[in-house]
Amino acid sequence: VWNTCLQLAKDFHAKHQKWISKSGLQKLTKGRFHLHSQSIQAVFHKYLFARDSAHQSVRKGIRTVRYPYKTKNHYNTKWAKDGFKISSNGKMELSMGIHGGKREKPIIVYATHLPEGQIKEIELGYDHGLYLAISYEDGMANKPYYKQQSAGVDPGEIHSLAAFREDGESLIITGRKVRAIHRLRHKKLAEIQRLQSRCKKGSRQWKKYGKAKRFILSKSERQLRDALHKTTKQFVDWCMRQSVSDVYLGDVEGVQRHTRKKKSVGRKQAQKLSNWSMGKVRQYVKYKLERQGIKLHAVDESYTSQTCPVCRKRNQTSYRNYRCACGYAEHRDIHGARNILSKALYDEFLHVDV
Known part of the structure; x- marks a missing residue:
């Protein structure tokens, strides 16, 4: 059909x-x-x-x-x-x-x-x-919505989710399990592809290697789905414990396409971004939050990881900690989550004193 x-x-x-x-x-x-x-x-x-x-x-x-x-x-x-x-x-x-x-x-x-x-x-x-x-x-009906605390969330490739609540509580959930699954999958597929290239196309051995590739893809897909469900459940449980009613999630739509245009990005970094399962994370988070009566809002995350909320200057850092000449310092992902929350609540980057 x-x-x-x-x-x-x-x-x-x-x-x-x-x-x-x-x-x-x-x-x-x-x-x-x-x-x-x-x-x-x-x-x-x-x-x-x-x-x-x-x-x-x-x-x-x-x-x-x-x-x-x-x-x-x-x-x-x-x-x-x-x-x-x-x-x-x-x-x-x-x-x-x-x-x-x-x-x-x-x-x-x-x-x-x-x-x-x-x-x-x-x-x-x-x-x-x-x-x-x-x-x-x-x-089962979704729980009703009650206005309480707000939290900003910065999605990432190394740390799947980094959250910051308006009173200072924060959370970082690592994404290294997901990265490890992707790396192993690429390694195994490349190994089978090299062996398959030596066989005659359509031969019995060539078909066996094709079946092995499909098995690896199927298994890794189930592993990734399990890891992402556990990651998002951990985040939703944190929101419930912290009485969060509104979650402002950074919208990273198009980051892969825009990054490929930059000549400074190598093949490895481009591969990492292509493996980033941000769409699935957003989908899993959305329905899990709705079940608990929590609203999810998308926020443009442009320059949230670069801008200092104190002096408003933009600084790029390759380390896990963000530091500015004015004395402001914060974990890079928590810093991004703080700016996302500030942008959502006040429409500008402000230093939330907690």
Whole structure:
């Protein structure tokens, strides 16, 4: 469905010089696939979302972005509200829709330990084997919001999160576990790539090395997800203990693109920035904070790590401690978090005396 969607969109744009709509995709693909209609529509939604996101990035002047173009061998299939039935004994019937006026036989799966709640969506994926991912409503409402303390957060590549509360309490969470996983992954992949380059493409040994690469990528992805969940949970627990109601997170969108333009940045530093999982950190922090009734606000972090809040001069430092000629000194990441909080609360860099 995805590959057909790409080809139809390409042909439509070449003929009409405009993008194809969702209704146009539905009309051209009606009756072509032995799948439930909602499963097909889910693919269309993903394509349209990817296309619109790329278009918005192009309008912002980002030249490295590309519109969706890659064909895929595996693509996750979704079943929404009317596409599946679940019995009390754990039997799940995944509908394959109606084709040629006749209802197709459903996919039948038996599962144990299903979640206790209203199941909203079932997704079939592939990662060294087929698996089902189930989204459900647990019935737990988010805690209400009460105005209390505010905290500024400076995300980083060495220290994943550095936080500063307005009364002086601070927190630093290291990101060295995440960096170690990335380094090991790059090392193993490079080693396998060297061995694979000596084999004939398509041979049995070449395919074995390809399978080994996919295994390393899959395993490292699970390790990274686990490390990021533990990091963000530690931060949210700190916010709850410190009675924080508003979190101001530094927005680092585009830092990789802007850094690549500088000639002083080497290959190693560029690789570190490309490994920075800031989007996932923000996503995990957001939903964990919302569950506890804490609001998350994005703040532009321009010059927050360079500006001295006392004399307002800009100083760049390559050390972990920030020092200014006026006598001000602070840990570099905590210094950035303080300036982010000051910028959010007072719209300027002020020295918060604590």
